[in-house]
Amino acid sequence: MAGAVTYDEISEFNVAPSRGIQGTLSRWIVNRVLPVATIFIFLIVVWYGAAAYFNWHFLNVQSQDVNPQAWHRLSLAQQIQRSLSTSTPTLPTPVQALGDFLGRVEQSPTSDTAIWSDLLWTVRAAVLGFLLGTLIGVILAVLFMSSRILTQSLMPYVVASQTIPIVALVPAIMITLGLGLRSEVLISAYLAFFSITISTYKGLQSVQPIAFDLMRSYAANPWHVFFKLRLPASLPFLFTGLKIGVTASLIGAIIAEMGSGSSRGLGQVLVAESTYSQNIQLWSTMIAAASLGLALYGAVVIAERLFVRWNVESES
Amino acid sequence: MSAVSPNPGASMPETSVAKTAIHIDNIRMVYQTRGERLVALTDINLDIAEGEFVSLIGPSGCGKSTLLRLIGDLLPPSAGAIEVHGKPAERARRDRDYGMVFQSPVLYDWRTVEKNVQLPLEIMKISRGERSARCRELLALVGLQEFAGRYPWQLSGGMQQRVSIARALSFRPSILLMDEPFGALDEMTRERLNMELLNIWSQTGTTVVFVTHSIPEAVFLSDRIVIMTPRPGRIEHVVEVELPRPRGPEIREDESFFHCIADVRSRLYES
Numbered sequence: 001m002a003g004a005v006t007y008d009e010i011s012e013f014n015v016a017p018s019r020g021i022q023g024t025l026s027r028w029i030v031n032r033v034l035p036v037a038t039i040f041i042f043l044i045v046v047w048y049g050a051a052a053y054f055n056w057h058f059l060n061v062q063s064q065d066v067n068p069q070a071w072h073r074l075s076l077a078q079q080i081q082r083s084l085s086t087s088t089p090t091l092p093t094p095v096q097a098l099g100d101f102l103g104r105v106e107q108s109p110t111s112d113t114a115i116w117s118d119l120l121w122t123v124r125a126a127v128l129g130f131l132l133g134t135l136i137g138v139i140l141a142v143l144f145m146s147s148r149i150l151t152q153s154l155m156p157y158v159v160a161s162q163t164i165p166i167v168a169l170v171p172a173i174m175i176t177l178g179l180g181l182r183s184e185v186l187i188s189a190y191l192a193f194f195s196i197t198i199s200t201y202k203g204l205q206s207v208q209p210i211a212f213d214l215m216r217s218y219a220a221n222p223w224h225v226f227f228k229l230r231l232p233a234s235l236p237f238l239f240t241g242l243k244i245g246v247t248a249s250l251i252g253a254i255i256a257e258m259g260s261g262s263s264r265g266l267g268q269v270l271v272a273e274s275t276y277s278q279n280i281q282l283w284s285t286m287i288a289a290a291s292l293g294l295a296l297y298g299a300v301v302i303a304e305r306l307f308v309r310w311n312v313e314s315e316s
Numbered sequence: 317m318s319a320v321s322p323n324p325g326a327s328m329p330e331t332s333v334a335k336t337a338i339h340i341d342n343i344r345m346v347y348q349t350r351g352e353r354l355v356a357l358t359d360i361n362l363d364i365a366e367g368e369f370v371s372l373i374g375p376s377g378c379g380k381s382t383l384l385r386l387i388g389d390l391l392p393p394s395a396g397a398i399e400v401h402g403k404p405a406e407r408a409r410r411d412r413d414y415g416m417v418f419q420s421p422v423l424y425d426w427r428t429v430e431k432n433v434q435l436p437l438e439i440m441k442i443s444r445g446e447r448s449a450r451c452r453e454l455l456a457l458v459g460l461q462e463f464a465g466r467y468p469w470q471l472s473g474g475m476q477q478r479v480s481i482a483r484a485l486s487f488r489p490s491i492l493l494m495d496e497p498f499g500a501l502d503e504m505t506r507e508r509l510n511m512e513l514l515n516i517w518s519q520t521g522t523t524v525v526f527v528t529h530s531i532p533e534a535v536f537l538s539d540r541i542v543i544m545t546p547r548p549g550r551i552e553h554v555v556e557v558e559l560p561r562p563r564g565p566e567i568r569e570d571e572s573f574f575h576c577i578a579d580v581r582s583r584l585y586e587s
């Protein structure tokens with residue numbers, strides 16, 4: 001966005017008189033806090049609306065069998081109030097799901113219902129899968145970069161691998177490799193590597209021809225061309241792939257756990273909760289998975305800020 | 317093919333004194349694309365003396381950039397030979413005789429100004445201390461000492477091009493090959509950088525081959541101007557610029573400057 005900003009413009013910006021702390025604060029609230037808060041409130045309202053609608057329908061149907069008079073004696077407001085507070089909701093409210101989630105987080109890690117041991121199990125599988133996926137992804141990208149023939153002969157399989165429905169692949173891998181961490185990591189890596197391969201490959205190809213001419217004029221060897229030119233040029237692309245890959249690796253780990261029949265991991269917890277229609281717990285586990293995804297994504301963003309400083313700065 | 321067969325080497329002023337830096341012997345360049353043959357250059361003969369400033373000028377498609385790339389061994393010629401300090405061009409490139417400056421600065425975004433200037437020195441395995449000493453010296457030469465720690469995107473176009481000149485000079489090449497280095501800059505910046513380039517040239521004694529579209533720029537800078545014509549690209553005239561040196565901005569107001577421009581222009585259009 002700011003790619004064309006010259007130094008002169010920046011220094012002018014710097015010497016511009018500041019509008020004082022009050023001005024800065026009100027600008028911060030208007031520019032940052034307001035949009036974030038608006039979206040948040042909007043989502044919560046939509047969620048409550050949906051919860052009221054679905055739970056009301058459920059209670060309405062249920063009351064036909066139980067006690068229709070008692071239900072119809074209630075005003076609409078009371079019916080809605082009941083819909084939002086039922087302990088067996090079709091769709092729990094944000095407060096129900098979040099309350100359950102916080103309750104499980106607070107419990108001691110040794111407790112049966114605590115989420116920590118499952119969370120850690122899934123994190124381990126996802127992180128190992130992500131690292132393996134990154135390794136495979138980068139190696140494939142470098143191979144594709146170095147040989148056209150290799151690209152033409154390998155790329156179809158790489159693309160085809162991503163078109164196989166993962167739910168079909170999980171049992172196949174489980175049968176071959178057995179249940180356990182090894183299979184989970186492999187499935188997680190399988191989902192993660194593709195975006196990393198494609199984006200890194202694109203990044204390695206992103207160097208303009210004239211930059212190679214420059215290297216040629218220095219009589220640079222291929223080693224220099226790769227490490228001083230191609231690899232650094234590909235980093236912003238690589239990180240785009242890593243951001244997609246890290247979320248995919250988490251999904252891969254959870255799906256693997258769901259199909260593995262093992263007794264640990266968020267995936268297994270989700271299966272159990274959906275089997276027993278524990279809807280509040282189901283949603284609270286989904287909150288746990290989403291929080292984990294955000295944390296992993298955040299870790300990649302922090303790494304990006306460390307390694308791709310020039311780009312991050314020019315974008316901000 | 318041209319009836320006129322200029323022999324620029326013979327018309328060089330100090331042939332007896334100055335040694336030949338670049339000897340171009342009967343170069344021909346043909347591009348072959350999907351069965352189509354494009355003769356980019358033919359019958360190119362030119363001698364450039366050590367320390368000389370020579371400009372290549374001509375309309376688009378006359379092959380002036382191609383000729384520069386042939387000298388720098390970024391392309392192999394279809395026929396003929398180029399010798400640099402008595403060696404084949406390829407050998408000269410491997411010996412790091414060429415500093416190249418292109419129309420775009422081609423700075424590496426992920427490197428600060430300082431690290432960009434040091435890039436060739438890193439590749440040439442020059443020690444860290446020597447690298448930063450030379451970098452400081454060169455940034456002073458192009459007037460960018462205070463910008464050593466900046467990233468390229470924080471610099472204006474003119475500043476970026478000065479960094480690219482500093483980078484090209486960092487390993488002290490004997491020949492500077494410049495392909496329309498100021499073509500993308502505004503007129504005022506261009507004139508200022510012309511002046512800076514002349515100062516650098518007189519301080520370093522580098523041989524310069526300079527491709528340009530601008531007649532005033534060629535006249536202001538050069539000892540000789542090589543006028544080229546297209547289809548097929550060849551050398552039509554070689555004009556000596558008789559203006560005294562050192563040249564300052566005031567020479568742009570001088571009658572002899574306008575005369576020279578008119579001379580080059582008429583030769584460009586007659587061809």
